[in-house]
Amino acid sequence: MTSAPDTAPRATTAPLLVAAAGGTPAHPPVWFMRQAGRSLPEYRDVRRDVPMLTACFTPDLVCEITMQPVRRHGVDAAILFSDIVVPLVAAGIDVDIVPGTGPVVAAPVRTSQAVAGLPGLAPEQLAPVAEAVRLLRAELGETPLIGFAGAPFTLASYLIEGGPSRHHERTKALMYSDPDTWHALLGALAGITRTFLEVQIAAGVSAVQLFDSWAGALSERDYREFVLPHSSAVLAAVEGVPRIHFGVGTGEFLPAMREAGADVVGVDWRVPLDEAVRRLTVPGRPAPVVQGNLDPAVLFADFDVVEREVRRVVAEGRAAGGHIVNLGHGVLPDTDPTLLTRVVDLVHSLAP
Numbered sequence: 001m002t003s004a005p006d007t008a009p010r011a012t013t014a015p016l017l018v019a020a021a022g023g024t025p026a027h028p029p030v031w032f033m034r035q036a037g038r039s040l041p042e043y044r045d046v047r048r049d050v051p052m053l054t055a056c057f058t059p060d061l062v063c064e065i066t067m068q069p070v071r072r073h074g075v076d077a078a079i080l081f082s083d084i085v086v087p088l089v090a091a092g093i094d095v096d097i098v099p100g101t102g103p104v105v106a107a108p109v110r111t112s113q114a115v116a117g118l119p120g121l122a123p124e125q126l127a128p129v130a131e132a133v134r135l136l137r138a139e140l141g142e143t144p145l146i147g148f149a150g151a152p153f154t155l156a157s158y159l160i161e162g163g164p165s166r167h168h169e170r171t172k173a174l175m176y177s178d179p180d181t182w183h184a185l186l187g188a189l190a191g192i193t194r195t196f197l198e199v200q201i202a203a204g205v206s207a208v209q210l211f212d213s214w215a216g217a218l219s220e221r222d223y224r225e226f227v228l229p230h231s232s233a234v235l236a237a238v239e240g241v242p243r244i245h246f247g248v249g250t251g252e253f254l255p256a257m258r259e260a261g262a263d264v265v266g267v268d269w270r271v272p273l274d275e276a277v278r279r280l281t282v283p284g285r286p287a288p289v290v291q292g293n294l295d296p297a298v299l300f301a302d303f304d305v306v307e308r309e310v311r312r313v314v315a316e317g318r319a320a321g322g323h324i325v326n327l328g329h330g331v332l333p334d335t336d337p338t339l340l341t342r343v344v345d346l347v348h349s350l351a352p
């Protein structure tokens with residue numbers, strides 16, 4: 001038997017949740033995108049004989065891998081170990097994650113017929129994900145658990161291109177030449193994404209992050225016309241937990257990402273946080289809450305550089321209504337994990 005969903009009030013003194021709500025936490029909260037992964041030897045150990053997607057559908061393994069960076073670094077949040085393609089796989093779409101490459105789609109989706117043939121996703125198909133979240137709630141105590149999903153645009157790019165893409169040219173070609181098929185595809189992906197997030201929320205995650213990693217390939221005008229309505233539909237369906245919305249290279253349209261329904265806007269390293277706050281400020285609305293934005297490559301420099309950059313990011317974040325310290329994108333696989341622990345300790349020693 002599975003236990004009832006955790007509907008008790010979340011630990012509102014957790015620094016991450018206080019900052020997400022625009023309050024002042026005891027210390028600046030910090031976690032890292034891709035904190036569970038190849039930078040950790042204990043991760044490489046448990047993944048040695050287990051393919052990525054098998055791991056994502058094995059609740060005990062998901063729980064163990066999600067806990068590894070919490071134990072090691074003392075970060076202020078866990079992020080569910082999973083992948084943006086997990087709901088596609090659960091729905092029955094043939095996608096694999098190829099080591100060193102990323103998601104690869106067996107039959108790319110490029111026509112209205114292919115879009116019409118996409119399966120839907122029922123919550124029961126995500127039972128192992130829900131079970132992993134319940135295991136984690138029991139392990140984590142007061143530490144928040146961040147659930148996540150890929151946003152419709154980023155998922156569409158993988159489905160249309162068939163794999164990772166530098167220029168997203170087939171994606172944009174479909175978007176420009178066949179807007180009806182485009183909107184049908186993004187609508188279908190928004191439905192799948194909603195279900196993925198709803199299952200995680202019902203099982204007890206404390207916050208969610210919508211990753212629109214590749215939206216920065218678009219202009220603001222195209223983002224607003226072709227993407228924002230679908231990401232809004234996803235974020236509007238999220239109830240009861242804070243919503244973080246993140247993209248890479250989206251500095252030109254941060255306000256649009258906030259308008260999509262974000263409580264916290266993720267910022268990459270290209271825009272200083274005080275400038276991001278300036279762009280996001282709307283008269284008459286609460287000051288924006290931001291997440292970010294240490295350049296992941298800075299962790300390859302000498303520690304005095306790392307320390308200077310961490311202090312700068314925390315100082316620039318003070319312009320915001322709240323600040324969750326993070327990298328500007330995921331931890332790079334060759335990062336020395338002992339540096340991540342030192343960054344956590346340094347952030348915790350600073351005033352919020």
Ligand SMILES: Cc1c2[nH]c(c1CCC(=O)O)Cc1[nH]c(c(CCC(=O)O)c1C)Cc1[nH]c(c(CCC(=O)O)c1C)Cc1[nH]c(c(C)c1CCC(=O)O)C2
Pocket residue numbers: 032033034035036037038047052079080081082083084085097098099100101102103148150154211213330
């Ligand atoms: C674009 C994207 C993907 N997946 C994800 C995104 C959005 C975030 C981002 O922009 O980085 C999201 C994701 N993927 C993974 C997480 C786990 C949680 C975390 O620690 O952040 C999260 C949040 C695990 C993973 N997802 C993947 C790994 C590596 C798999 C391995 O260990 O072999 C991990 C830990 C695989 C994956 N999956 C994807 C890529 C590009 C890759 C890397 C391919 C490679 O370099 O081998 C697609």
